[in-house]
Amino acid sequence: MKIEDIGEFGLIEYLKRKFSLSGKWIGIGDDCCFIPPDIVLTSDMMVEGVHFDLKYLTPEDVGCRATTACLSDLAAVGARPVGFMLSLGIKPDLDYSFFKAIFNGVAGALQEAGVRLLGGDLSRSSKLILSGFAIGRTRRPVLRSGASPGDYIYLTGYTGLAEAGRIVLKRGVSLKRYRESVKRHRRPYPQVKLGQKLKRVASSMIDVSDGLLLDLSHLAEESQVGISIHHLPIHPELIRLEQEFGIRAETLALSGGEDFELIFTSKKRLRKFWRIGEVISEEGIWFQGRRIRPRGYEHFRR
Secondary structure (H helix, E strand, C coil): CCCCHHHHHHHHHHHHHCCCCCCCCEEEEEEEEEEEEEEEEEEEEECCCEEEECCCCCCCHHHHHHHHHHHHHHHHHCEEEEEEEEEEECCCCCCHHHHHHHHHHHHHHHHHHCCCEEEEEEECCCCCCEEEEEEEECCCCCHHHHCCCCCCCECCCCCHHHHHHHHHHCCCCCCCHHHHCCCCCCCCCCCHHHHHHHCCCCCCEEECCCHHHHHHHHHHHCCCEEEEECCCCCHHHHHHHHHCCCCHHHHHHHHHCCCCEEEEEEECCCCCEEEEEEHHHHHHHEEECCEECCCCCCCCCC
16 A cells, blocks of 8 residues: 555544544644643645745745744644744755745744744755744643534635635736735735634634645544535635636635635634534535535645
8 A cells, every 4th residue: 555545634543543642632633732731833844846836936935835834723723823943955056045035934924923933954955845843832722623513613714715826826817816816825824813812712623724625524523523514705706717717616615725714613603704504413524415525635645
């Protein structure tokens, strides 16, 4: 059996079983690991040609995206970020200005979140690789495993825009008609302050990194529940993209990743966020009355 037959999430399940933790420690399988009483840690890697293409992104964009991916994991558990580290694999023949530009992007993302760069590592590499590590604090992390039947499911913002931006950039479409999509792809923003507020009302939470459906399936699996979605907000730019190129807006909103919005469940009725569905006892993901197979981004799968 090969890695591509198992897939990213199959590998994670193996590691969860092999390195299980006891007590209040939380390890592999959630957005972050938790070390009592209040330490939260997370890491994220981005590889050139896998996560990004330098034909369409500037080095500032890449630095921002790598930082956001880590900070978004802290947002997903309601933690306050306190530090960030970045290890960089880089080609030795790249211009020094390119190196500085990456860290300009990192600095911009950290400044918005009120976080400091603490260190990292540098290495020679044939491709650009960024591996981030973020540190946060909270005494009560919001986990993926806290959803219960009857909880409402909420979404903090539009999904599918980052993937739409990637498509627009790749196709060379006029960027004026897709400003928000391109912005979401190039310079995503982690919802760290919002995540800290939501932990007061959220029973479970996850960020949209792999795609709405796939991330909801992670939450459902950890909580051992089902998900029923009856409402899907779709941004006008996704509708425009469908009209111009035939790319279904619904598919982008359900499966597009790296939007870094937050999905959370709560027993309370909240007006500030989109209520897209409910948690149900029957396992599986249901969309507008029909059971569907979650699709999104998964490493190694063919």
